[in-house]
Amino acid sequence: MNVTRPRHQAVFLGAGIHSSLGNGVEANLAALKTAPQAPTLLNNTVTDEALQIPYKLLFESPLTELQHRLYRVIDDVAEQALSDAGLSESERRNMSLYLGSSSFDIGVSEADYQRQLAGESESCKALALLDPSMANLADYLVGSLGIRGEDVSFNTACTASANALLTAVAHVEAGLIDHALVVGVELYNDVTALGFYSLDLLTRSVMRPFDSARDGLVLGEGVSALVIGRDPNDGRRRFHLRGGANLCDTYSITMSNVDGSAIAEVMTRALANAGVSAAELDVIKVHGTASLANDEAESVGMHAVFSSLPRVCALKPFIGHTLGACGLNELILFYRAIEAGFLIATPGISADAGDLNVVLNQRLSSVESGCFMLNYFGFGGNNTSLIISNQVSHYGEDES
Template structure:
């Protein structure tokens, strides 16, 4: 095993697809469940599509219940001993953490006429980390990463780096993004939510549909079974162009891809395919497609997108889309991109319309977010 590659030894997730990762194959791209209640925006009742895990949005214990169930399954799959779990590093990536719990408590106090009601009674990011450590007897201090849509992708890279530096033998990387009214109202206010479907790179695309996810990935210096996927590391690049979008000329995206290849000592010719960020927003699709072409001017690898299957899970998409993509690779295929019908003449790339065989080799996973955070994760199918 090359020194920079770490085996992925366990994973589990909960998303709109349910618990069965095999549901990814053959899906045509659902339009999303209308899970949340009707939302009041500027006194206008709107019903927004949403990819939900379930419809129980107002249960105060929902976050921990989903979180603990997913982590338990990932730990079981990893076959780590209690002593190994105790020494495992914990890395959490999210843009909202337990924000919904704050909303629920605030609403309850308002309805009860409690004068102590404040909009965000739970402040800081460490409540979930402390709960995970208590539940699973982990001694490590949690690392919390909040970098918008790259949160759990950056958590993966930080975990990989700290294992390579010798701080840990294993790392538990958690991505979580559950329904909350603050986030969905924010994206609705930005007019980024699609009416019916997510159609990355399609001429008729009209935006994102948000989704829920809780996912856990375990990496380590060694695996008790032969791993099928290795985490090689990756690269990041900060883009000061705009708080909400990457530079539309694709330069920052290209630089992020090149950083990832350089940091992992991988040649462009080794890349089998690219999982795009693929949000189906106008600016993201332009910047990402131009960036890929700039980084791969001679021969562009096949590209695909995962968000049409599960929605945009924001800070959790790093771990969730890694898991779903890994499962597809293990089953022998690179998934197609649902909902793509009409090429956009302004975009220089076309995503996969059909599944292709998953050859052994290197795959790039793109994640780009608000605030100028751009990350590419590199994995190797062996």
């Protein structure tokens, strides 16, 4: 019953995204050509009338009717990706769903609990978290899109959607499915907002990863979707996941080991899995949370693997830290920017080597083809490194 399946090249067929920069890939790419903006200061009066939490909220999507908002946004973004990929009704029906998030639909549970509390009495006690499952959101999408393939939800903090992508690609390449829809979701909720406030990790200004003046992160909302499928071999050069690795760093549940060893190890494993050397890599997209210790650990890890760093870029100054969705949000923005002819730049942020000896790309420049590393490091010591490429490959030969 254990069968050897033929391996197929899986490529990125279509993408959709709604972030603080805009709704749709093109709107996001246009905003990426401008300077990163400071976050909105969101009044959160649940625990303190004067509390303001810096946030990058979804573009033109007010924080009202949270359940309706969540479902509307993920339906819309999934449709963007499916249309972009040109999947037929039959292909949509048979595809599988891989969803990564840190918070899933907790915002819906929060709103429900608040409604109950408002009407609570001796005889009718409010009950938090009714019908709990990490997969309720995926279950909604299965119904909404009429999916008959399988659904897998990943909750591994900031690496969730990157890990969803790793599994989705593996399933397509193994020939288990023809198409996978990978979704990353992170929308506003009080647990996340107040949790990060408690951790004292937030800044009110633009995030400045690796900069000597870095002072914390900004939370961001973002929903993205990516369709993976076999290469149609239609002559178009498409991006694909060339390799990757996920490892657990047991140093601390909240921060990476500052000696960089765990981060270096996951990058080294990803390179080996992709069959490329550090010298062959063209760009690194950093995780870059702009926190003092984690940027230090990431810097030490990178310098341990690369004798000299290739070009380095960061996405979080633009869209904030979108937590479990950042894996897919940042991958889509990164690869679509390169397809559109530019490498993302953050002028004025980590413009010189600074104390961490990392310089971020400062001006829009072109990159035609190559191998690119995208790094993600999350709570719970969950570290993931992806290698993507748009180089022509003959699967099973030079990239197997």
